[in-house]
Amino acid sequence: MINETEKPEFWEKSFIEKQEMWGFEPSKSAVLTKDFFLQNSVKNMLIPGIGYGRNAQIFRDNGIVVTGIEISQTAIEMARKHYGTEMIIYHGSVTDMPYDTCQYDGIFCYALIHLLDSNERTKLIHDCYNQLAENGYMIFTAISKEAHTYGKGRFVSKDRYEIFDGVNMFFYDRESISEEFGKAGLFDITEVTENFPFFLIKCRKAMTKAI
């Protein structure tokens, strides 16, 4: 089910209007994650919020099988046009995970988690962790409170603001990262500057255990 807070029409409208709005180069975080995944022999991975696939291709070019989840049908069609039809992309909200029963060696989730509300973020972390194979890694990028947009827009709840067009964002610091990811194998937090200051959050599933 796609609920009100996720604003699917916002993303659908954005992709219709702005098309390949971030270009075709992968983000810095995707390049760093690709290096990390190759060092750790990741063979198959999931990208929740895959967009039109610009961050997927660098993994595929390096022999990793990528599966995506994306809320915008237009973005999925763009991904198919640019990168072919071989890659499985499930159409729907990450809040409805899981979409399959695969266990992935790696999960990379770029600039999506901060768009969700508290319960949805908890569920996403939980659902991703549960789809990780033993010794698998999941890497999230999330916006930092250092962003100049922090504190701007309508206050929604602690560290969460309506930034534009009804899109809410939760701004992270190290404390909230530890709170939300602490039980999901969190082992590293670094800072990475994309179009905004982001955190790169790394978690490992050391053994098969439910959280």
Ligand SMILES: C[S@@+](CC[C@H](N)C(=O)[O-])C[C@H]1O[C@@H](n2cnc3c(N)ncnc32)[C@H](O)[C@@H]1O
């Ligand atoms: C900030 S963009 C990042 C896109 C992509 N990772 C990239 O940078 O190329 C967030 C992406 O997540 C998708 N998205 C937003 N909310 C979603 C949800 N609840 N479920 C699945 N996808 C979602 C958007 O359509 C968009 O493609």
